[in-house]
Amino acid sequence: MNKPMSDTISDPVRDALSGPRDALRAFILDQFLAGADPSSLKDEQSLERTGVIDSAGMLELIMHLEETFGFVVEAEEALPSNFDSINNLVAYVGRKRDAA
Amino acid sequence: MSFQLSDLVIDSATETGRVVDAMREQVLGRLKKRGVVLGLSGGIDSSVCAALAVKAFGSEKVCAIAMPERDSADESLALAELVARVLAVPLVVEAIGPALDALGCYRRQTEAIREVFPGYGEGWRCKVVLPSVLDSDRISVSRLVVESPDGERTEARMSAKAYLGLIAATNLKQRVRKLVEYTHADRMNFAVIGTPNRLEYDQGFFVKQGDGAADVKPIAHLYKTQVYALAAHLGVPESVCQRPPTTDTFSLPQGQDEFYFALPYAAMDACLYALNHGIPPAEVGAVLGLSEVQILRVYRDIERKRVATRYLHEGPLLVQAVNEVG
Numbered sequence: 001m002n003k004p005m006s007d008t009i010s011d012p013v014r015d016a017l018s019g020p021r022d023a024l025r026a027f028i029l030d031q032f033l034a035g036a037d038p039s040s041l042k043d044e045q046s047l048e049r050t051g052v053i054d055s056a057g058m059l060e061l062i063m064h065l066e067e068t069f070g071f072v073v074e075a076e077e078a079l080p081s082n083f084d085s086i087n088n089l090v091a092y093v094g095r096k097r098d099a100a
Numbered sequence: 101m102s103f104q105l106s107d108l109v110i111d112s113a114t115e116t117g118r119v120v121d122a123m124r125e126q127v128l129g130r131l132k133k134r135g136v137v138l139g140l141s142g143g144i145d146s147s148v149c150a151a152l153a154v155k156a157f158g159s160e161k162v163c164a165i166a167m168p169e170r171d172s173a174d175e176s177l178a179l180a181e182l183v184a185r186v187l188a189v190p191l192v193v194e195a196i197g198p199a200l201d202a203l204g205c206y207r208r209q210t211e212a213i214r215e216v217f218p219g220y221g222e223g224w225r226c227k228v229v230l231p232s233v234l235d236s237d238r239i240s241v242s243r244l245v246v247e248s249p250d251g252e253r254t255e256a257r258m259s260a261k262a263y264l265g266l267i268a269a270t271n272l273k274q275r276v277r278k279l280v281e282y283t284h285a286d287r288m289n290f291a292v293i294g295t296p297n298r299l300e301y302d303q304g305f306f307v308k309q310g311d312g313a314a315d316v317k318p319i320a321h322l323y324k325t326q327v328y329a330l331a332a333h334l335g336v337p338e339s340v341c342q343r344p345p346t347t348d349t350f351s352l353p354q355g356q357d358e359f360y361f362a363l364p365y366a367a368m369d370a371c372l373y374a375l376n377h378g379i380p381p382a383e384v385g386a387v388l389g390l391s392e393v394q395i396l397r398v399y400r401d402i403e404r405k406r407v408a409t410r411y412l413h414e415g416p417l418l419v420q421a422v423n424e425v426g
Contacts, residue, residue: 048239048404048407049403049404049407050407051407051408051410054408055240055241055242055263055408056260056263056264056267057260058239058240058241059241059242059257059258059259059260059263060260062241062257063259063260075231075238075241075243075257076236076238078238078239078241079236079237079238079239080237080239081237083239084239
């Protein structure tokens with residue numbers, strides 16, 4: 001019998017699974033907007049067009065998603081509709097978890 | 101009136117005169133230098149800049165430098181020698197491979213690549229590519245292509261650490277070249293020419309304190325197709341004009357349009373010009389044989405690169421202006 005997920009994953013991962021929006025906001029604020037007022041990051045804002053995330057940042061974000069949420073980001077999934085705002089990221093993570 | 105490719109056509113003789121006048125005023129008048137140094141890569145941009153410099157200052161006031169290294173294409177040096185010969189400019193050849201080796205350029209590249217392909221080593225070749233922006237709205241996620249000694253190619257997404265490490269190591273090439281150029285400039289009291297065309301300048305396709313560093317950039321306002329027009333007017337050798345634009349940076353051959361730009365340069369020029377002039381995507385698409393959606397994707401890619409590379413254009417930022425020195 002498989003163990004319940006809560007028994008097989010670490011605390012940070014469990015935190016991330018329970019609140020991907022907060023976890024993603026915290027990651028982006030910490031990695032890309034150090035020192036910024038957290039309220040300045042809007043959930044709907046384009047992360048790329050507003051200069052929050054550049055090409056190297058996108059690689060960091062993809063790896064963070066894979067390591068934190070335990071799924072693989074396929075090349076064809078690297079779309080603005082999945083990655084270009086907190087809202088889109090949260091929805092994408094939800095879809096990936098549902099599909100797992 | 102609707103958009104046409106001929107909108108980019110310039111009067112080459114008039115433009116040559118304008119650029120030559122500006123170079124003389126800037127170098128001799130404002131910078132108080134006696135001539136110019138430039139790196140001659142065997143590509144179209146540096147060849148045109150060299151020809152313009154000869155018109156502005158005379159061949160004895162132009163110092164052209166070829167700076168081959170391990171990953172340079174063999175034809176680069178041969179074409180640089182040809183251009184120098186045609187322009188009657190003495191060519192200094194400075195092989196920068198040993199300097200790059202001493203700085204760890206190749207070792208650092210290998211270490212970064214091994215983060216993705218642990219077996220990478222002697223005899224392997226590599227390049228970095230981006231997905232086409234034409235086919236989908238995909239975000240530009242860099243991918244590393246490696247070729248084993250027996251010719252087998254493999255491609256994989258890079259980690260941020262590997263990507264940054266590879267780019268940092270590779271940027272040593274442009275920075276060492278600029279260091280050599282300024283060494284000769286200091287020696288002769290010359291100014292250094294930067295050779296970006298408008299596409300490269302606008303889109304940040306240069307290395308900060310590398311090929312982005314210069315005292316004058318005489319063709320930064322000219323679209324690449326206009327640079328080709330000047331090349332024909334100035335008598336740049338046909339073999340240089342026919343050479344496909346290349347980064348000449350990675351060990352595998354790599355076109356600029358698979359590493360950085362969305363389209364081949366002529367179409368890229370048209371899109372950049374059209375975006376700058378507020379021309380609707382559908383009009384541009386009709387001329388280029390692309391859909392409105394595809395042109396919109398190119399427009400978005402241009403704007404995204406402008407945002408991402410804004411810092412490359414910034415000089416050092418001061419806490420307070422020092423007005424006495426401007």
